[in-house]
Amino acid sequence: MTSNRLEAFSDGVIAIIITIMVLELRPPHTTQSAALRPLVPVFLSYTMSFVFLGIYWNNHHHLFKVVEHVNGRVLWANLHLLFWLSLTPFVTAWIGETRFAAWPVALYGVVLAMSGIAYFILTRALLSIHTSDSVLATALGRDFKGKISILIYLVAIPLAFMKPWISCALYVFVLVIWLAPDRRIERTVAG
Amino acid sequence: MTSNRLEAFSDGVIAIIITIMVLELRPPHTTQSAALRPLVPVFLSYTMSFVFLGIYWNNHHHLFKVVEHVNGRVLWANLHLLFWLSLTPFVTAWIGETRFAAWPVALYGVVLAMSGIAYFILTRALLSIHTSDSVLATALGRDFKGKISILIYLVAIPLAFMKPWISCALYVFVLVIWLAPDRRIERTVAG
């Protein structure tokens, strides 16, 4: 079983998630520039989520470049990942509307953490049907970035109830460490 | 006539259906965790429908792996299936908003039953253009799970007017028996 259709379906779902988030950016009813000010937190949360989803798409893309075959368990692990990603527009909208309040920021972290865990489960499901000397296994390695990201999210969630901006800074920090595409796989494929 | 574009189109429609359902999960206007409580039934109905649509996508994916060719009748049988699936966001939203009341739960069952029947019709349309010793015919076999699911839905619909939670329990029961991917096809292809 090849992964063509799994990739196409995931592309479709991520493309829609990334795009419907912009529907939260409601045009103001007045023509003044001041009317744009309440939209600033909405725009910032949109941008953060866009980059997060971009990273997932990018990593998903790199990952499936080296996947040789999939099975039913992988299909479900992938749907599980898409489920958590699909909650991004909801938490993004809540963050934007409440201007980065404690509960919304914490819940945003929960969705990020669950997405990270779901991605981890997906890589395990894939590893279980590839040999340990496959390109996939070599490319994933110890998956340090994946594990540290989940850890940072789990630290950031309770911190949201003290200082939401610290949690947001931690989310952005994870963004930065991921913004480089998964060089492990690029390097392995090239090497 | 190959099925590439039929698969791509179905992937697109199912991806959109699955994703726009999350638009019903409106972010609360307050920042309290209590504001999330009315969202619990909306979230539960979203999760149930996500899994149902995931099962359809999964089975559709397995089914078309073994399809050798399609014709005009198959295209329409497939569009008919997509029509019923496209009503899922509507009944999901009604269930979520009314907290699993009788009529919404019954109508949800009607959409499930019609989707099941439409899928059955699609398999018949496919079988009529494949030989009885084709991989498709062997893989589908007697289609016990498909038939029993429709039967359970038809029992659950009237029960919604007595105890909606019994109907929901029956819907979840169908979910469970389908959660395993269609091993018949996986086994047949491997064998």
Add this chain to the structure above:
Amino acid sequence: MTSNRLEAFSDGVIAIIITIMVLELRPPHTTQSAALRPLVPVFLSYTMSFVFLGIYWNNHHHLFKVVEHVNGRVLWANLHLLFWLSLTPFVTAWIGETRFAAWPVALYGVVLAMSGIAYFILTRALLSIHTSDSVLATALGRDFKGKISILIYLVAIPLAFMKPWISCALYVFVLVIWLAPDRRIERTVAG
């Protein structure tokens, strides 16, 4: 230049158009079955538009099966078709909300007619880069169904101001003559 990406993009746009129409089907706030009654015209107009868009997808699918190559003009003729199809959700919602009133029904006919004309222009753009003995040219033939459909729409539009239901009957009549897939092409390919 092959048509793969044109087909994928068209599939995407039509899949989204067909699916966002269902967002008009707003769940009632009460749990009574009577609450569904005002939704009946919305559901009927949704079904009619779903079938129309299904026919366009189906014919588009059959058409591009026999297309050998495309050029920039074809890309734009195709975008022009997608533009008119993209207005379907708007007129469908207006018809549903006003319960098949004169102006909405007439405007619905305008969108149908413009879509039909855009499809005709697309076939001409394709014919101009295929030889007259190509499968495409043979399959399209005199395109009787395409021309008669546009004629019926043009008759139905003014009739909407006398009896909207006559216009709707004419629209359904066109649906019926198209519901069979474009056998010309299926026959030509098979022959």
Add this chain to the structure above:
Amino acid sequence: MTSNRLEAFSDGVIAIIITIMVLELRPPHTTQSAALRPLVPVFLSYTMSFVFLGIYWNNHHHLFKVVEHVNGRVLWANLHLLFWLSLTPFVTAWIGETRFAAWPVALYGVVLAMSGIAYFILTRALLSIHTSDSVLATALGRDFKGKISILIYLVAIPLAFMKPWISCALYVFVLVIWLAPDRRIERTVAG
């Protein structure tokens, strides 16, 4: 690394952006034709944005026809382009609702300019991994149209605060110079 999935994802995102814009075209609650009058600016801004996005899709399509391979930087340059394009529905809706007022028209120009710059960055990222005698490099040439478009946008933005219609005329002027598909690439591929 081939560009198949990048193209499919971009097609998906652009298809959704182009289609959700039509959701701004809300059906009037009355059945009179006069009720359509306030929709005229909404329709005009929708049409303008549809053509702009159509041009981007078209050029993206032509561009990736001659791309031989992509890397992680190209993936991000492409996501950056999609980010700015995804803001089109927001500025389109604001323009339509405020009937082409100064600030909305200026912000529309900012989104157009940023999209143009993002497209330019994407072409540079592609050129850096193709040889100077590649089809891509020959086809792009000096990219006069791309540079002049950005220049016109930058002129049009401040003009919106004097006469919004002049800015709109400039936007339409850019549309006209792009409406022809990128003949450079078509010519280069054919030659």
